[in-house]
Amino acid sequence: MGPFMVVFALVFLAPIAYSIYLSFFRDKLVGGNSFVGLENYQRAMADPQFWQALGRVGLFLVVQVPIMLGIALLVALAIDSGRLYGRSFFRISIFLPYAVPAVVATLMWGFMYGTRFGLVGNINDAFGITLPNPLSPELVLASIGNIVTWEFIGYNMLIFYSALRVIPHSLYEAAEIDGAGQLRVITSVKLPAIRGAMVIATIFSIIGSFQLFNEPSILQSLAPNAITTYFTPNLYTFSLSFAAQQHNYAATVAILMGLVTMVIAYAVQLRGMRKDV
Amino acid sequence: MSTPVTTAPRSRNAGYARLRTPRRPSTVTRPRRSVLLTVLTGLILVYSLLPLGWLLINATKTPGGLFDSFGLWFAEDFALWDNIVATFTYDGGVFARWLGNTLLYVVVGAGGATFLAVLGGYALAVFDFPGKRAVFAVVIGAVAVPGTALAVPTFLMFSRMGLTNTPWAVIIPSLITPFGLYLMWVFAAQAVPRELLESARIDGAGEIRSFFRISLPLLVPGTVTVLLFSMVATWNNYFLPLIMIRDPDWFPLTLGLNAWNAQAATAGGEVVFHLVITGSLITILPLIAAFLLLQRYWQSGLAAGSVKE
Numbered sequence: 399m400g401p402f403m404v405v406f407a408l409v410f411l412a413p414i415a416y417s418i419y420l421s422f423f424r425d426k427l428v429g430g431n432s433f434v435g436l437e438n439y440q441r442a443m444a445d446p447q448f449w450q451a452l453g454r455v456g457l458f459l460v461v462q463v464p465i466m467l468g469i470a471l472l473v474a475l476a477i478d479s480g481r482l483y484g485r486s487f488f489r490i491s492i493f494l495p496y497a498v499p500a501v502v503a504t505l506m507w508g509f510m511y512g513t514r515f516g517l518v519g520n521i522n523d524a525f526g527i528t529l530p531n532p533l534s535p536e537l538v539l540a541s542i543g544n545i546v547t548w549e550f551i552g553y554n555m556l557i558f559y560s561a562l563r564v565i566p567h568s569l570y571e572a573a574e575i576d577g578a579g580q581l582r583v584i585t586s587v588k589l590p591a592i593r594g595a596m597v598i599a600t601i602f603s604i605i606g607s608f609q610l611f612n613e614p615s616i617l618q619s620l621a622p623n624a625i626t627t628y629f630t631p632n633l634y635t636f637s638l639s640f641a642a643q644q645h646n647y648a649a650t651v652a653i654l655m656g657l658v659t660m661v662i663a664y665a666v667q668l669r670g671m672r673k674d675v
Numbered sequence: 676m677s678t679p680v681t682t683a684p685r686s687r688n689a690g691y692a693r694l695r696t697p698r699r700p701s702t703v704t705r706p707r708r709s710v711l712l713t714v715l716t717g718l719i720l721v722y723s724l725l726p727l728g729w730l731l732i733n734a735t736k737t738p739g740g741l742f743d744s745f746g747l748w749f750a751e752d753f754a755l756w757d758n759i760v761a762t763f764t765y766d767g768g769v770f771a772r773w774l775g776n777t778l779l780y781v782v783v784g785a786g787g788a789t790f791l792a793v794l795g796g797y798a799l800a801v802f803d804f805p806g807k808r809a810v811f812a813v814v815i816g817a818v819a820v821p822g823t824a825l826a827v828p829t830f831l832m833f834s835r836m837g838l839t840n841t842p843w844a845v846i847i848p849s850l851i852t853p854f855g856l857y858l859m860w861v862f863a864a865q866a867v868p869r870e871l872l873e874s875a876r877i878d879g880a881g882e883i884r885s886f887f888r889i890s891l892p893l894l895v896p897g898t899v900t901v902l903l904f905s906m907v908a909t910w911n912n913y914f915l916p917l918i919m920i921r922d923p924d925w926f927p928l929t930l931g932l933n934a935w936n937a938q939a940a941t942a943g944g945e946v947v948f949h950l951v952i953t954g955s956l957i958t959i960l961p962l963i964a965a966f967l968l969l970q971r972y973w974q975s976g977l978a979a980g981s982v983k984e
Contacts, residue, residue: 402795402856403810409829409848410817417828469719476716480706483713490970492723497962499911501929502955505936506726509733509952517729552723560977570704612913619937639827640918648827660816 420649438650447628448651452658454539455630459607462543467599470551474558475584489559493552500549500612507545508533508620533621542613550606554599561595562588597670601663608659611636631655727959734758734956738949758953765950772924773931774957777910779842780927784849785905792852792901796859797890801867811860817853830918844919845927849909855901858977862897863890899972903965910962928958 424434442448473492477485495503510517511532518529532541565588573583589596611632618625627637631651639648733741735755762770799811829848830839838844867890875885913929920926923934932954939946966973 402791402851405791405847405850406814406817409851410825413825413828413832416832417825420828420831473716473719476712479712481709481712482716483708483710488716488720490967491720494727494963494966495723497907497966498727498959499913499929501911501913501933502730502958503726505932505951505955506730509948510726510729548722548726551719556974556977560974567704574704615917616913616933616936619933619939635827636918639830645827645831652825652827 417649417653420646421653423646438647439654441647442650442654447634448631448654451628451631451634452655455607455610458539458543458610459604462546463600463603463607465543466547466550467554467596467603469547470554470599471558471596473551473555474562475588477555477559478562478588479580489556493556495549495551496553496556498549501616503545503549504613504616507541507548508617511541512620533617533624535624538614538617538621538624542610542617545613546606546610550603554603557595557599558592561592565591593670597667600666600670604663604666605659608632608655608662730952730956730959734953736949738946741949741952754949755953758949759957762950762953762957765947769923770928770931770950770954770957773926773928776842776925777927777929780845780849780912780916781906781909783842784846785902785909787846787850788852788855788905788909789898789902791850792855792859792905793894793898795856796861796897797863797867797886797894799856799860800863801869801872801890814853814856817851826914826918833919839919840921840925842925845912845916845925848915849905849912852901852905852908855905858901858904859894859897862900863894866893866897896972896975899969900977903969903973906965907962928954932958 421438422433422435424437473488476482477489482488498506512519518532522528530537532538569587569591570583573587578586609632610630614625614629614633615636625633627641628634632655635648635652635655638644638651735753735758737752737754737757740752740754799807825848833839833844833847838847871889872885875889880888910927911929912927913933916925916927916930920930923931926934932951935947935954936951939948
């Protein structure tokens, strides 16, 4: 335990403390760092770019997470039902995208979205039509949603599936004697039994949505007009600190996002667990 | 999907009757294979594998073939080997250097992370010590802290310590995996019976000896699981090196591939999409191989980890 805590303190606790410290200061051109109290926070509250970024990941969260978790749950139930041909092949193949780095996944999908040698271009040529461009400003968020869904269906499916595997078999036998059909078993036995896993998967997905960075940042080179420097809060923090050198304000935005994430994750956990009783 | 359970009495030659008229409903304990369900799930399978197929096919094309052939079929000239050679020799063999860096980060970072998580998780599961609950709460809370909330201050801290632009800047933050610790804790609590440790103590084995001789072998599936997942996290890491590393000589594969891709957008940069595609394929193969080879271990480790919430 000791070694873990030492490194943990160095890479988790110290940066958090430092970040809070930074958020109360401001770099002045003349006179260096000066204490400004909550000024950075007030600035964030009135910052339209921050709110736009937050709204965008909020929308992403509300649309993408249910789709991804829903598909993952259906696949997990299908594999667990024992009614598929070749089920271990399904399990491992659907999981594989998780092993693909976000960089590679984004480049791959980015090329496929492209009209030059991508599938969209191919389809346009083959049928003489013009599909909507997935990399246009209107569609790019949905296109990112597709990439993230592709990456994480398998991972979530596996979380659900492993939880389903450990349900005692006797419960199924009992349900069958009571005359329960498969659908009834799913709603009355399986889903309640994996509630914990569903809560955990939801929380991880929420955290993931708020942290959205890799996919939009990499797509930027393929769709420079569609993705702004403040497309997501993380992208905003990144550009603030490394392009604009506003470390203090960047730390403030990062802390606010951390707070928002924790509050929502905690609320989901409370809600998810309350139904248990 | 659900057929009502019929109460019709079974005839003696039910097996024969079933062949002609498959009326026996598929039940939970005795499922019958379903073509329809297989096909429906197959759609998701196609969705998952199609992009990987695209990558494999397009890694065989010349730069010209990339542009003028259909994306999901091979071009006339098969250039996979040429592309692999070109990937490794382009720009003085920098790709091999990136591959080496990635291996270094994975071996030291993910290896160290697994080691720390196993020790920590085992300690949490087996020993009682004051403040254990608090430690656990803090660590689990850490899972929820967004990476970027940490990244900026970590960068500033490390740059004061002179660690940025060195491999340490990538390795040190990789050493901690709160999720791995959690998984190990749950796993160790189940896999190592307290009675076994008690009897080892009575037989005069010290804590260290009983950890290595008794507990460690029992912890193998959990360890493999944590190792694989931290390997993926380190191998695929993009954000951390992006912030910490400026010098292309210390890039991992992910940053290098992105740099090659961005080259096309820079004025005067050479367009090397065929190398980006082939390089991507080379980047994902080791992880896919690891997952396939170690399937048995990590899946059982994960299943055990999900028992307790």
